[in-house]
Amino acid sequence: MTFLSAHWLWLLLAVAALLAAHIVTSLRRARYAARLASASMLSSVLPIRPRWWRRHVPAALLLLSLTGMVLALARPARTELVPRERATIVLAIDVSNSMAATDISPSRLAAAKQGAQAFVDQLPPKINLGLVSFSGTAAVLVPPTTDRDAVKAGINGLQLGPATAIGEGIYAGLSAINTVSSQFVNSGQAVPPAAIVLLSDGETTRGRPNNQAAQAAKDAHIPVSTIAYGTPNGTLDVGGQLIPVPVNEPALSQIAEQTGGSHHRATSGDELTSIYKGLGSSIGYRKEFREITDQFVATSLGLGLAAAALSLAFARRLP
Structure with a gap:
């Protein structure tokens, strides 16, 4: 959760000051009552002390209500993943013979x-999703x-082939993306x-270099x-x-560092699936902030009403 108007959070210091004042007042009242209770002639005329929670619970609810109001002023928001309307992604998959190694089960x-x-x-x-395969050469x-x-x-139809040309795989992916991008340019769209x-x-043996x-x-x-x-032991x-x-x-x-992408290491099929799902979320979705101020306002109102009701019931006055 984040706050879109976080400068209002400084008001929490005022709530903290009210809490401190309530604690100090309660301690002073307790010490004063103790001194009176030591006088035997006055103890008989003192009113019955209310239970501690009758005084503190309404105050606590009121402070929570004020805290919620301050948080509402700060415009709380949660992050949500919203599907992108348009994007182009190309999967470039290595199908060189080394990908037949079984250090990842059942094989790479x-x-x-x-x-x-x-x-x-x-x-x-x-x-838009495309697929490129590469071994000694690359193909869309x-x-x-x-x-x-x-x-x-x-x-499902990917087949192994000799040599590895990672650079050619990247170029093939760029070519596929450029074809789609040119269609948007020709139609006057962004x-x-x-x-x-x-x-x-990761081991290039043929074609243009990775860098x-x-x-x-x-x-x-x-x-x-x-x-x-x-x-490493494959x-x-x-x-x-x-x-x-x-x-x-x-x-x-x-490659990832040079282009601004992300790099991942996977040593098992389950881990690879998890990585792919994470990439799908980061590439196919964008993050948006959705305000939840109304929830804080409703909660604060409920706490304030509860504080008022309990104070009227116990002390016949508002807190």
Whole structure:
């Protein structure tokens, strides 16, 4: 929760001062009553002391009511996720042979497919979503579209290939986004925000270098969020021989940092699904503040009425 007019919160100091004054007054009254009670001749004429809660409960309710009023003046608001009306996102998935490693169960690629499906389900329906795959080369399998079935079919059909060209995967994603953006420009509309989500084990072996592609994305103001698949001890069984295929997380982290995206590390299928859902919320939704002042006003009014009712019942006066 946040406050849209937080400067009013200084009034809480006045409420705190009233609380301090009530405590001081109560202590003085208690000491004065104790002195009177020590005089045996006066004790018989003193009225019966009311129970402590009859005096303090109305005061506490009144102070809570005043606190609620101050908070209401500060315009409390909660953060809500609102679906974006328009945006373009491209999933760029590494399908190099190293993605067959089983350090992520059942394999890196199988886990990638599972997580990608969760990402698709998380996005609002009006978001344009495209799919790029890359190994030694890159290809736009599904141009950005609102047809989620087409994207899911493309994800399910991903096949492994030789070599890894992460830079080419980024360039392919930029090309797909540029195609959609040009349609908005030609129709005189504002170009919606765009982003690339790149999944890879991070070791480029072919094509244009990562930093060159990342710079192109940065120049286009398109963040690239990366997910590192695999572990440092990953191996691939090739003809009965185990070939080390460690994840190159620093390379993927550098891409995200250079383009203004976010980097994530995942070592299990469940963790990948969670990361995808989080990315779906951060990219497909925007945060808005919704005021809840009326709730604080209603609560404060209720507390104030309760304080008045109890004070009239116990002391026959308003607090």
